[in-house]
Amino acid sequence: SKMQPALALWLPLLPLLLVLPGQTQLVKNVPGSVDENGLCHCVVHLPNNLAPLKQLEQLQAITQELMHKYEQELSRVILEMNLEAPTYSLLRLELEGARELVTQLTAKGGGSVAEDLLSQLQSQVANASLSLKLLADSDQRNLRAYRQEVDVLESRLIDCERERWQEASGPPLPPGSCAHGGLQRVSRPLVVQLNWRGFSHKAGAWGRDSTPNPDSSLYWVAPLSSGDRYFDYYRLYKSYDDLVLMKNYVERSMGYGDGSGNTVYENFMYFNYYGTRDIAKVNLSSNTLLLRRPLPSATYNNRFSYAGVSWKDIDFAGDEKGLWVLYATEESKGNLVVSRLNTSTLEVEKTWRTSQYKPAMSGAFMACGVLYALRPLSTRQEEIFYAFDTTTGRERHLSILLDKMLETLHGINYSPSDHKLYVYNDGYLINYDLSFLTLKHKQSKPPAGKFSWLPTVPHPVTPKKTSRP
Numbered sequence: 001s002k003m004q005p006a007l008a009l010w011l012p013l014l015p016l017l018l019v020l021p022g023q024t025q026l027v028k029n030v031p032g033s034v035d036e037n038g039l040c041h042c043v044v045h046l047p048n049n050l051a052p053l054k055q056l057e058q059l060q061a062i063t064q065e066l067m068h069k070y071e072q073e074l075s076r077v078i079l080e081m082n083l084e085a086p087t088y089s090l091l092r093l094e095l096e097g098a099r100e101l102v103t104q105l106t107a108k109g110g111g112s113v114a115e116d117l118l119s120q121l122q123s124q125v126a127n128a129s130l131s132l133k134l135l136a137d138s139d140q141r142n143l144r145a146y147r148q149e150v151d152v153l154e155s156r157l158i159d160c161e162r163e164r165w166q167e168a169s170g171p172p173l174p175p176g177s178c179a180h181g182g183l184q185r186v187s188r189p190l191v192v193q194l195n196w197r198g199f200s201h202k203a204g205a206w207g208r209d210s211t212p213n214p215d216s217s218l219y220w221v222a223p224l225s226s227g228d229r230y231f232d233y234y235r236l237y238k239s240y241d242d243l244v245l246m247k248n249y250v251e252r253s254m255g256y257g258d259g260s261g262n263t264v265y266e267n268f269m270y271f272n273y274y275g276t277r278d279i280a281k282v283n284l285s286s287n288t289l290l291l292r293r294p295l296p297s298a299t300y301n302n303r304f305s306y307a308g309v310s311w312k313d314i315d316f317a318g319d320e321k322g323l324w325v326l327y328a329t330e331e332s333k334g335n336l337v338v339s340r341l342n343t344s345t346l347e348v349e350k351t352w353r354t355s356q357y358k359p360a361m362s363g364a365f366m367a368c369g370v371l372y373a374l375r376p377l378s379t380r381q382e383e384i385f386y387a388f389d390t391t392t393g394r395e396r397h398l399s400i401l402l403d404k405m406l407e408t409l410h411g412i413n414y415s416p417s418d419h420k421l422y423v424y425n426d427g428y429l430i431n432y433d434l435s436f437l438t439l440k441h442k443q444s445k446p447p448a449g450k451f452s453w454l455p456t457v458p459h460p461v462t463p464k465k466t467s468r469p
Contacts, residue, residue, distance in 0.1 A: 172419075173419055173436060175212060175213075175214040175416065175417045175418065175419075176212025176213070176214075176320050176416045176417065177320075178320050178321075178368035178369075179439060180368075180436035180437055180438060180439065181436065181437035181438065181439060182370060182387065182436060182437055183367065183370075183372060183384065183387070183398075183400060183434060183435075183436055183437075184400075184435045184436055184437045185400055185435045186384070186400055186401070186402045186421065186432045186433070186434060186435070187432050187433035187434075187435070188403055188432075189403055189404060189405055189423075189425075189430045189431075189432055190430065190431050190432070191405055191428055191429075191430055192243070192244060192428075192429040192430065192431065193243075193244065193246075193428070193429055194427055194428055194429070195221055195223045195424070195427050195428070195429060196221060196223070196235060196246060197223040197233070198427070199427050200226050200427075201223035201224060201225070201226060201427055202228060202408070202410070202426045202427045203223070203224040203228035203229070203260050203309070203310075203410045203424070204221070204222050204223035204224045204260055204410055204411055204424045204427075205222050205260045205261070205262055205263070205410065205411020205412075205413060205424050206219070206220060206221040206222065206411060206413070206422055206424050206429050207219070207220065207263065207264065207411070207413035207415060207422035208220075208264075208413075208415040208417060208418070208420070208422060209264050209265065209266070209267060209415075209417075210263055210264060210265050210317075210318030210319065210413060210414065210415055210416065211265055211266045211267075211318065211416075211417075212319075212320050212416035212417060213417060214417045214418075216267075216417065217238065217239045217240065218236060218237070218238065218264070218267065218284075219236070219237040219239070219240060219242075219243045220234055220235065220236050220237070220264050220269070220284075221234065221235045221237075221243070221429065222234040222235075222254075222257075222260075222262060222269075222411075223424075223427070224259075224260055228310060228311065229258065229259060229310065229311040230257070230258070230274070231254055231256075231257025231258060231259065231260075231262065231271060231274075232253065232254050232255050232257065233251065233252065233253055233254060234251075234252055234254060234269070235249045235250065235251050235252070236249060236250045236252070236284060237249050243429075252284075252287045253287075254271075254282070254287075256273055256274045256280070256289075257271045257272065257273070257274060257280075258271070258272040258273065258274040258275060258276075258300075258311060258314075259271075259272055259305075259310075259311035259312040259313065259314070260309065260311075260312055260410045260411040260424065261312045261313075261314050261315035261316055261326075261411070262316060262411070263316040263317060263318050263323075263413050264284065264318070265316075265318035265323045265343065266343065267283075267284050267285065268281050268282065268283060268284060268290070268343070269281070269282045269284055270282075270316045270323065270325075271316065272300070272313065272314040273292055275300075275301065276294070276300060277294050277295050277298045277299070277300040277313075277314070278292050278293060278294050278295070279292070279293060279294075279295050279314060279316075279325060279341075279346055280292045281343075281346060291345070291346050293345075293346040293347070295314060295325065295327065295339075295348070296348060297329040297330070297331060298313065298314055298327040298328075298329060298337075299313055299327070299328055299329060299330060300313045300314065301313070303328070304327075304328035304334045304358045304359055305358075305359065306358065306359065306361055306362055306363055306364075307359055307360060307361060307362050307375070307376065308362055308376065308407075308408050309362065309363065309408060309409070309410055312410075313327060313328070314326075314327045315327065315363075315364065317364070317365050317366040317413070317414065318366070318413075318414070318416075319365075319366040319367050319368060319369065319414055319416055320367070320368050320369070320416045321340075321366075321368060321369040321390075322340055322341070322343070323340070323341045323343050324338060324339065324340055324341065324366045325338075325339050325341055325348075326338055326358075326364050326366075326371070327339075327358075328358040332353050334357050334358055334359060335353060335354055335355060335356060335357055335358065336353075336354045336356050336357075336358045336361065336364065336371075336373070337351060337352070337353050337354070338351065338352045338353075338354065338366075338371055338388065338390060339351040339352075340390070350390075352388065352390055352393065354371070354373075354386075354388050354395060355395060356373055356386050360375065361373045361374060361375055361386075362374045362375055362376045362382060362408075362409055363409050363410075363412040364412070365412050365413065365414045365421065366414060367414050367416075367434070369389065369390045369391050370387055370388065370389050370390070370391075371386075371387065371388040371389075371390070372384050372386070372387050373385065373386040373387075373388075374402065374409070374412070376407075377401075379406075379407045380403065380404060380405075380407075381401060381402065381403055381404065382401070382402040382404055382409065383399055383400065383401055383402070384398065384399075384400040384401075384402060385397060385398065385399060386398070402432065404423075404425055404430075405425055405426075405428060405430060406425050406426035406427075406428065407426060408425070408426050409423050409424070409425055410423075410424040410425070410426070411423070411424040412424075414434075419433065419434050419436070420432060420433055420434065421434055
């Protein structure tokens with residue numbers, strides 16, 4: 001019998017297609033020939049059961065449907081490629097075609113009027129081609145210029161937002177002043193730069209000398225080693241401009257620091273001595289270790305570090321009231337403990353226990369003798385959710401949002417000289433302006449459930465003096 005070419009394409013597959021589960025092989029070989037017209041002639045003996053042929057027809061229908069979908073998808077892709085072709089290339093091709101057409105018309109001739117028109121047309125096409133070339137060449141330069149203008153406008157916008165934020169926050173506080181009613185809000189983050197050791201050094205700390213002295217403009221940066229634990233190098237800058245321009249710095253080797261809880265107070269750096277519960281003091285002028293003393297009952301070696309921040313068992317903080325250390329003990333069951341230190345001897349002068357579990361916090365800092373604790377809300381936002389006043393011994397819950405550029409806040413240091421928060425955020429140096437409630441706002445009734453102090457008054461704990469082992 002004669003068969004159509006479409007069905008003839010399936011004939012080589014018949015030995016496979018006609019062998020179905022539970023059935024015997026129907027066709028073993030199919031002899032046939034092709035005539036001069038391209039028609040295939042063959043003889044196939046089929047049984048009365050037409051089930052295999054029906055399934056073959058279904059398979060052929062599915063194949064045609066798939067081919068149709070393939071052609072549609074191919075047409076769509078080709079159309080998108082044409083639409084996404086560069087505009088300049090399309091215009092250039094059109095102008096080349098117009099130039100060829102003008103050349104052909106000029107060769108044919110046709111009167112002085114027509115020649116004048118063709119000459120004008122040829123000149124216009126040449127000018128258009130030249131203009132197109134100049135536009136294409138200057139496109140990248142214009143894009144860079146526009147990008148610079150956008151950067152300038154964004155910088156002005158940030159300055160305007162800061163000025164508006166400062167106006168809404170009231171008059172700025174004098175350096176080292178505590179004449180306010182506590183933290184009110186935090187500004188948007190200002191990214192200063194990447195740390196000087198590179199992006200791989202995600203953990204570390206930085207800041208300004210936390211002594212309330214506006215005349216001191218010492219800035220320091222201390223990235224940890226690539227293992228996010230070992231504190232081995234730091235840099236000192238005499239001014240903020242030197243920090244931004246990365247010039248006029250002094251680079252020092254430390255070699256025995258542990259974690260990112262270090263801070264600078266009165267030109268001395270305080271940190272956790274590596275692998276111990278000892279707290280240490282280094283003279284920044286000479287880079288010499290002056291003092292090392294164990295912190296009573298403090299856990300160490302990553303026992304109760306902050307959430308998402310490893311090896312920060314002992315966290316130092318400086319503010320208007322002095323030098324503090326934040327840590328946890330086995331006796332406190334991991335809850336945060338606050339101690340005020342004697343800067344000369346590193347002895348604990350007074351200690352308070354809080355009700356907050358330290359590993360549930362992402363960090364903390366001190367301002368005017370008040371502890372402020374943070375917790376993560378998302379990869380781009382933190383919440384200052386808890387405050388503990390060491391003057392009254394009272395604690396409170398609050399909700400102050402803090403935006404962040406990257407996920408993890410490592411070192412967090414407060415400076416009383418400019419009321420800024422210096423944060424080491426996954427390798428980047430970031431700071432925030434802090435706004436405090438003015439005294440007149442403090443006298444007014446605070447929003448319900450946001451700034452109310454809790455009635456509990458934790459009793460201060462007298463530290464037990466321990467000799468160094």
